[in-house]
Amino acid sequence: MLRGNIKEDQKAVGGFFFDTPVLLLIILVVMVFTTSLYQVYVPIQEEKDRMAQDRKCIEVKNSVQNYHQILDEENEKFSMEKLEVLEEERLRSHLKLEGDYDYNISFEGLEDDEVWYFGQNLQNDENSESGISSYRIPVSLVDEAGISHLGKLEVNVWRG
Amino acid sequence: MERLKKKKKDEQGVLSMIDAALFGIIILVVMLLVFQQFGGALTRERDLESSEFRREAVHDIQMTALDSIIEETGYMNLSESQPKSIRLVNITLERAVKDYLYLDYISQNKEKLSYDLTRLEGDIEKIYRICARDVSRYNFALESSYENSELFLSNVQEIDTEEDLPSERAASTEYIVLGTTRVDLTLYIWR
Numbered sequence: 001m002l003r004g005n006i007k008e009d010q011k012a013v014g015g016f017f018f019d020t021p022v023l024l025l026i027i028l029v030v031m032v033f034t035t036s037l038y039q040v041y042v043p044i045q046e047e048k049d050r051m052a053q054d055r056k057c058i059e060v061k062n063s064v065q066n067y068h069q070i071l072d073e074e075n076e077k078f079s080m081e082k083l084e085v086l087e088e089e090r091l092r093s094h095l096k097l098e099g100d101y102d103y104n105i106s107f108e109g110l111e112d113d114e115v116w117y118f119g120q121n122l123q124n125d126e127n128s129e130s131g132i133s134s135y136r137i138p139v140s141l142v143d144e145a146g147i148s149h150l151g152k153l154e155v156n157v158w159r160g
Numbered sequence: 161m162e163r164l165k166k167k168k169k170d171e172q173g174v175l176s177m178i179d180a181a182l183f184g185i186i187i188l189v190v191m192l193l194v195f196q197q198f199g200g201a202l203t204r205e206r207d208l209e210s211s212e213f214r215r216e217a218v219h220d221i222q223m224t225a226l227d228s229i230i231e232e233t234g235y236m237n238l239s240e241s242q243p244k245s246i247r248l249v250n251i252t253l254e255r256a257v258k259d260y261l262y263l264d265y266i267s268q269n270k271e272k273l274s275y276d277l278t279r280l281e282g283d284i285e286k287i288y289r290i291c292a293r294d295v296s297r298y299n300f301a302l303e304s305s306y307e308n309s310e311l312f313l314s315n316v317q318e319i320d321t322e323e324d325l326p327s328e329r330a331a332s333t334e335y336i337v338l339g340t341t342r343v344d345l346t347l348y349i350w351r
Contacts, residue, residue, distance in 0.1 A: 025181065058213070
């Protein structure tokens, strides 16, 4: 049962055309909103991931500094002798690195350029400032005679 | 009558547009406020983390530097008519700092005694330069004092006193004992 003449129902037809620009405007606003939200969310998330990675890097550094298997028994400094025989697997199990993190750790003697290297090699595409958390500190390396030498400990952590 | 109806419909259309525009403005304002909050919180978190990194680093640098051995250094004794070179071999940086402060104190307080400590000061700075600047890539300043003797050195030429240091810095203070006096040795680092 139609009430009134459908040909006179101009409101329905006119109403649709009135609403079209309004709908377009709303769609535009919502699109701008979601695009901006996405563009802000992505860097924020990346920054948060980076901060978590930086914290992980400090954790690894602290863990290495407290690993008795590589410390000289007398003075708690890093022993060159023990670094020489340290097995990769033992260090990895000591670090207990969870998640999809990868690492490499290097000890470098500053006087004789001797290097002890543990962990994964850095790939070229990963070797960018943004993808890696690095921590470099001077350390004392003790040789077999008990003489202390200045060295460098470098810890790199990144997502594998 | 037709004209009135058309006018009414036009007004409805304009009102809807105004509603939509208001909706858009409100959404954009809310968006700006949310982003501002996010951004501010993130910046604060980032700053906190940077300072945590610096705090860790300054302690590590200070401890390693103090343990470091200076293979050969020395100073000039200018007290006698003929200046005499004093050689110090395999001394720790801690000992070098103590010697510097004590000899400088004597130079200032005993008229007959005078020392040129340039080499000793240079070798102390060299160790800190290796530890802080070359290895960890931080700028540094070291400050210590004993009575009226003072030691202040930095890799940045413009920094001569503690007041010149940037506000975003980390510090680590270790104490050494000179005679019976406790002497603070403070290391500052910044990027």
